[in-house]
Amino acid sequence: MQVRRFEDSDRAELRLLFERAGQGSPTEALWGHADSEAAVYLDPYMELEPESLFVAEEGGQLVGYLTGCVYTVAFPSEDTRIAEALRRYRPFRTRQAVVFFGRSTVDALGATIRRKATAGEFDNSRWPAHLHINVAPEARGTGAAAGLMNLWFDRLLTEQVPGCHLQTLVENVRAVRFFERMGFTAHGETPAVPGLRYRGARVHQLTMVRSL
Template sequence: MNETIPTTTTSQPRFTIRPAQTTDPAEVDRLYDICLRTGASGEDASPLSERPRLLGDVYLGAYLRLEPELAFVLVDGSVEGPEAVVGYVIGTRDTAAFEETLEREWWPEVEQRYPAGSAPEGSYDAGIVSRVHDRSRTDPAVVAEFPAHLHVDLLPEGQGGGNGRRMLETLFDALRDLGVPGVHLGVGADNTRAIGFYEHLGFRRLGDGGWQLGLDLRR
């Protein structure tokens, strides 16, 4: 009697996470594109904006320049070239210090690039430009307990399958290695799905508004 011995093959996972290549212009352009394509409460904001790098200059670029060691990307192994990157997570270990550095090294050039009133009134771009010129600092009470903060964005093709959780846990591990005790993030108060996702990961709402959530990284 002949028996067929089954063979075992090891396949690579479709999605992998690696450090962002923050000095590669093509990858940076791709990350800016992802930022815009997730910039309308997770939906594509590119039809709304006439300035494709505006949103990234506000919510992405400074992290890539100032804390590249805390930038990670999700790569789709079935795609080649820059388009293989389908998501990113970025952060800073010390929000208060980061905001101070932005005032000296980032916001002045962004203000020159996007003067106040330079976008059509009532437009999507006008709302973003106003945030450039009407900035506020993070609540010191939040920073005292949760000094780090993060942003995470995934294109639809990168969502699901636990990719978002794995991206966040990659950043959490990097922050823990730096001795950071806690991290916070912002989310729309009406985005109950996102809030539920973060609460499932251990985040808790900070204050009555519910748009800021914090996670104790020491647990």
């Protein structure tokens, strides 16, 4: 297993890995349109901060990746990225996208009426960096994820960043346990995520932080 920095020649293979790395997790598919989802959760990191993107490789094949941002406030927000991706790709021709965004609207409206918080981005100067990590099913438990995370921590230490955060789901038990082993702790509330369901039930956002 080799973990290393992203190279421009990895683009095509990384894009294919993006589509399958989350298999079996609660976020395996969001609205079911790979191009527009990649335009939110992968492409901006390749374009805007490739020095914070790391990959795991085994047998000449990419099996995992970590996308990061040293200072979240300097990166386009998730809402901005989603809006741009929807304008560009117009994925609403698929039933899954119609259901997801329709349910998102209903969930958000219901939360507003009940005065309940919903999932959102995290902004705290103690943990200004953020990351996303995905490993293909065949590479889970091999040390690939830990290797990627350690490269990310090294970058943050080099940049003298005080801490980082990530956002996962309470229901993604395997991921939560891994993040705890890597030194992250839960922080704040666990609001529902509009639109998203796992095994027919609502899911809840979990923010986790780690100081450096």
